Amino acid sequence: MAKLWWERLLRVFRPSRNLASRTFSLGRREPFRARRSRQAEKGPPPPRSTRQPAGPPGAPTARIEHEKVSSRLEDNLRRVREVFNLPRNSDVVVREFRFGNSPAIRAGLVFIEGLTDKNHLHGAVLQPLMVLSRLGRPLPRRERVKMVSEALLPHNQVQEEKELAPLVEGVLAGHTALFVDGEAAGLVVQTRGFEFRAVEQPTAEQVVRGPKHAFTENLRVNTSLVRRSFRCAALVVESWRLGRLTRTETALLYVDGLTNPRLIQETRRRLAAIDVDRILDSGQVEQYLEDAPALLPTVLATERPDRVAAFLADGHVALLVGDSPFALIAPATFETFYHNPEDVYLRWPLGTMLRLIRLAGVFVTLLLPAAYVALINFHQEMIPTELTLAISAAREAVPFPSFVELFFLEAGFELIREAGVRIPSVIGPTIGIVGAVILGQAAVAANLISPVLIIIVAVTALGSFAVPNYSAAMLLRAYRIPFALLGLILGFFGIAAGLYAMALLLCSTKSFGVPYMSPIAPYRGGPPDVVVRGQLTRLSRRPVYLRPLDAISQRRLLRKWDPHSAELERPPSAEPGEGSGPRPPGR
Amino acid sequence: MRGRGPGRRGGERTLKPRAGHVDGTHLAIVLIVAMSANGFLALPRFVALRAGGAGWLAMGLGALVALAGLTLLVTALARFRGQGLVGVAAEVAGPVVGRLLVLPLFLYFLADTALTGREFAENLYLALLPNTPVPVTAAVLLGLAGATASLGLETLVRAAMLWSLIIALFLVPLLASFVTLADFSNLTPLWGPGLGSLAIQGWKDSGLYPEYLLLGVVAPLVRRRQELWRAGALAIGGTWLVLASLSVLTVAVLSPEGAARLSFPVFVLARSVALGRFLERVEAVFVFLFFLALTLRKSVTLLGAAFLLAGSLDLGHHRPLVPALTVLAYGLSFVPLSVTEAAALDFTVIREVLWVLVVGLPLALLALAAGRRKGGGGAARSR
Numbered sequence: 001m002a003k004l005w006w007e008r009l010l011r012v013f014r015p016s017r018n019l020a021s022r023t024f025s026l027g028r029r030e031p032f033r034a035r036r037s038r039q040a041e042k043g044p045p046p047p048r049s050t051r052q053p054a055g056p057p058g059a060p061t062a063r064i065e066h067e068k069v070s071s072r073l074e075d076n077l078r079r080v081r082e083v084f085n086l087p088r089n090s091d092v093v094v095r096e097f098r099f100g101n102s103p104a105i106r107a108g109l110v111f112i113e114g115l116t117d118k119n120h121l122h123g124a125v126l127q128p129l130m131v132l133s134r135l136g137r138p139l140p141r142r143e144r145v146k147m148v149s150e151a152l153l154p155h156n157q158v159q160e161e162k163e164l165a166p167l168v169e170g171v172l173a174g175h176t177a178l179f180v181d182g183e184a185a186g187l188v189v190q191t192r193g194f195e196f197r198a199v200e201q202p203t204a205e206q207v208v209r210g211p212k213h214a215f216t217e218n219l220r221v222n223t224s225l226v227r228r229s230f231r232c233a234a235l236v237v238e239s240w241r242l243g244r245l246t247r248t249e250t251a252l253l254y255v256d257g258l259t260n261p262r263l264i265q266e267t268r269r270r271l272a273a274i275d276v277d278r279i280l281d282s283g284q285v286e287q288y289l290e291d292a293p294a295l296l297p298t299v300l301a302t303e304r305p306d307r308v309a310a311f312l313a314d315g316h317v318a319l320l321v322g323d324s325p326f327a328l329i330a331p332a333t334f335e336t337f338y339h340n341p342e343d344v345y346l347r348w349p350l351g352t353m354l355r356l357i358r359l360a361g362v363f364v365t366l367l368l369p370a371a372y373v374a375l376i377n378f379h380q381e382m383i384p385t386e387l388t389l390a391i392s393a394a395r396e397a398v399p400f401p402s403f404v405e406l407f408f409l410e411a412g413f414e415l416i417r418e419a420g421v422r423i424p425s426v427i428g429p430t431i432g433i434v435g436a437v438i439l440g441q442a443a444v445a446a447n448l449i450s451p452v453l454i455i456i457v458a459v460t461a462l463g464s465f466a467v468p469n470y471s472a473a474m475l476l477r478a479y480r481i482p483f484a485l486l487g488l489i490l491g492f493f494g495i496a497a498g499l500y501a502m503a504l505l506l507c508s509t510k511s512f513g514v515p516y517m518s519p520i521a522p523y524r525g526g527p528p529d530v531v532v533r534g535q536l537t538r539l540s541r542r543p544v545y546l547r548p549l550d551a552i553s554q555r556r557l558l559r560k561w562d563p564h565s566a567e568l569e570r571p572p573s574a575e576p577g578e579g580s581g582p583r584p585p586g587r
Numbered sequence: 588m589r590g591r592g593p594g595r596r597g598g599e600r601t602l603k604p605r606a607g608h609v610d611g612t613h614l615a616i617v618l619i620v621a622m623s624a625n626g627f628l629a630l631p632r633f634v635a636l637r638a639g640g641a642g643w644l645a646m647g648l649g650a651l652v653a654l655a656g657l658t659l660l661v662t663a664l665a666r667f668r669g670q671g672l673v674g675v676a677a678e679v680a681g682p683v684v685g686r687l688l689v690l691p692l693f694l695y696f697l698a699d700t701a702l703t704g705r706e707f708a709e710n711l712y713l714a715l716l717p718n719t720p721v722p723v724t725a726a727v728l729l730g731l732a733g734a735t736a737s738l739g740l741e742t743l744v745r746a747a748m749l750w751s752l753i754i755a756l757f758l759v760p761l762l763a764s765f766v767t768l769a770d771f772s773n774l775t776p777l778w779g780p781g782l783g784s785l786a787i788q789g790w791k792d793s794g795l796y797p798e799y800l801l802l803g804v805v806a807p808l809v810r811r812r813q814e815l816w817r818a819g820a821l822a823i824g825g826t827w828l829v830l831a832s833l834s835v836l837t838v839a840v841l842s843p844e845g846a847a848r849l850s851f852p853v854f855v856l857a858r859s860v861a862l863g864r865f866l867e868r869v870e871a872v873f874v875f876l877f878f879l880a881l882t883l884r885k886s887v888t889l890l891g892a893a894f895l896l897a898g899s900l901d902l903g904h905h906r907p908l909v910p911a912l913t914v915l916a917y918g919l920s921f922v923p924l925s926v927t928e929a930a931a932l933d934f935t936v937i938r939e940v941l942w943v944l945v946v947g948l949p950l951a952l953l954a955l956a957a958g959r960r961k962g963g964g965g966a967a968r969s970r
Contacts, residue, residue, distance in 0.1 A: 378716070496879065521744075
């Protein structure tokens with residue numbers, strides 16, 4: 001009985017946050033030889049395409065799950081019409097035609113108007129079949145589908161399917177399904193072509209130095225953008241479909257032979273576990289993938305292909321979800337939320353300076369309002385007398401306590417920010433000017449707020465906008481009010497308590513089994529690339545916490561012309577000057 | 588940390604981790620922060636009272652005694668591979684006597700959690716927050732310590748590593764600013780009350796380092812067991828360095844007599860820090876330093892108490908015990924009538940006899956193991 005109660009108590013106190021991480025950890029790095037032999041035993045990598053089962057009851061693909069393609073064209077087209085609710089469905093087109101000669105063969109095309117490229121369909125499917133097929137020899141009686149695929153369709157991607165479900169799924173994805181009479185198989189011809197936004201500049205992660213293109217609302221364009229930055233055959237793009245109803249195409253990207261296989265396996269496991277009806281954006285996938293419903297973002301969202309390429313090269317996995325212009329990176333640690341690609345593109349002192357400025361922005365956003373409230377209410381002795389008098393004079397006519405004053409001003413600022421995002425871009429700047437200048441001045445003139453507080457809130461806002469990640473910046477802005485409340489109740493002691501609690505939160509959070517504060521806590525060594533951006537020539541190792549299969553990203557002595565490197569590289573017996581020569585074979 | 592408690596079969600008494608281990612070096616950092624935190628409370632006062640300007644030497648001797656205890660502990664643990672302190676005690680002394688052996692350590696951890704909380708809360712009340720009731724401050728402190736202990740050893744270690752950087756960031760400038768005010772003639776005579784008294788005091792000052800025994804409690808969770816001695820030595824040495832620096836500078840600035848009159852001498856010293864016209868009276872900023880160090884200390888002692896109790900009671904997990912122990916420590920912290928009484932209980936009663944735990948417990952375990960010919964060479968019954 002006592003044991004039973006103990007088990008119940010244990011269940012109550014076992015925090016759910018660590019459940020996922022308990023079941024998964026990247027583990028310790030195996031010795032290189034062991035890895036090699038294990039890889040050799042394991043054989044080839046897993047299949048490129050892993051698909052979830054067909055959709056829910058009622059969804060088109062669920063109704064025809066495991067149903068074979070019939071050899072009678074009428075039966076196939078009837079089933080397709082049933083599945084797509086024709087003729088009620090107005091955008092699904094079923095086109096019957098004949099091709100070949102002596103005798104002509106009946107066939108049917110199924111596609112969705114608007115999702116397919118009509119020119120492509122006419123020029124690369126219908127024209128070869130209806131015109132060119134009549135010019136040559138009669139088609140054989142058997143294996144006509146194979147013949148069509150190999151000889152008549154000058155299209156680069158054609159796939160033969162024996163079941164109806166993949167054909168219907170292909171049609172839903174914007175491709176064209178081709179049925180041939182007398183053949184128990186169909187073809188999925190890639191004719192997808194719909195309107196989407198062109199590749200443009202990033203909106204949230206702009207840089208002065210570095211590539212200026214961002215993801216757009218097309219998965220294939222997005223994967224191609226990554227491939228353009230990462231021209232390596234080892235880059236794998238695995239296809240997934242998420243959402244029972246939306247069947248959102250999702251790509252899982254990783255570098256075969258570099259990314260920890262356990263990380264890839266874990267990502268697959270989590271993706272396969274997403275059993276929801278809709279996935280409309282990467283933001284949803286991000287929340288489903290997290291170790292636990294955390295207060296902190298544990299998956300990084302980025303709109304920059306170059307950043308995705310950099311993370312892949314370090315051994316992370318990336319996800320591109322449907323029409324989302326944001327890629328997801330996992331695992332994500334705290335440092336990644338204040339890093340920016342520009343840190344690497346600029347020289348190391350400037351990169352370090354930018355990081356320090358952003359970190360200062362983090363602390364200013366979080367602590368400046370709280371410190372102001374604590375100073376005003378508890379620690380006046382810290383403020384020099386002249387400044388105390390100036391602040392007192394400015395606050396003399398204000399009827400509200402400092403916290404109330406701060407709260408209203410912060411709320412007003414957030415209101416202006418939110419309004420600025422939602423309203424049409426033409427009048428966006430106007431709102432900013434009206435809100436910040438006119439309302440602020442009016443509020444000070446009316447003695448509703450003190451001028452000092454306007455400075456505090458403005459600097460806090462600037463600090464939050466210096467944080468390069470949108471989610472992290474929003475989170476910091478959300479936390480500043482609880483911190484101000486702690487400053488109001490307990491002064492610096494309260495702020496210290498808040499910081500301590502926040503550190504506990506940071507230290508107990510994991511992203512895909514990786515401690516969130518890696519590589520600081522736990523400290524695992526490695527190159528200086530957390531706060532200080534080390535010299536590129538010294539950043540020779542990949543992050544240890546990812547346990548990549550290859551820990552070395554670049555050779556240490558890569559600057560052969562550098563006198564210092566040459567000195568290190570030269571064999572002890574070599575003559576001076578030899579070190580700058582060609583590297584000896586095998587080194 | 589998810590641990591499995593000692594089982595009933597085959598003397599299997601380990602906190603077997605299901606996920607996560609910690610490095611010995613990381614544990615050493617936790618212990619340095621935890622053991623040094625006493626220096627921010629009334630420790631410099633009692634050091635000045637008992638050994639005058641030679642307190643740093645007495646603490647050094649105490650560190651050597653603690654190192655001897657550590658060596659005994661590591662030797663005892665080495666005989667029982669995979670076992671922690673509780674498991675070793677049960678193996679060598681049987682389940683009942685084994686529990687009795689570790690009971691004083693549990694009581695010390697609990698008492699230290701309570702007394703440290705009370706002392707710090709009272710000092711905050713006197714120095715910084717005169718309008719905030721002591722029970723509120725103490726509740727915040729113990730609540731956070733309880734939360735840390737509840738999240739487990741891994742989180743505690745990571746938090747300590749993070750905060751140790753901040754603590755160093757505050758502590759180094761603080762100590763540097765004291766140097767300018769110091770009168771090192773206050774440290775003479777070098778031998779303080781005399782060599783004999785200094786040796787006795789040094790022996791007793793080993794009671795400043797009992798937290799190293801936590802290494803024995805969590806030994807099954809340490810990634811490389813052979814690192815235990817190194818981690819312990821690093822912890823004891825690092826702690827001596829911090830405590831000696833604080834003690835030397837406190838006595839040098841305030842004189843032994845002045846330091847002996849203050850219950851929160853480091854805070855009084857912090858008041859004297861003036862970095863320029865616009866940076867005067869910045870002592871409130873150092874509340875971060877005191878707060879972080881002392882909350883980590885309480886987390887360590889609370890976690891140690893929870894581990895020991897869970898191990899002794901054959902419970903599978905320490906976590907459900909933490910809230911109960913936190914409430915108990917909170918209640919106990921108000922048993923002393925005043926901060927003076929709490930500090931006196933801590934430094935003149937408990938720490939005077941703590942050497943028994945620091946040296947006696949490992950010695951007893953080793954002697955019992957040798958006497959009963961248990962353990963050694965891989966320990967057939969240990970895992």
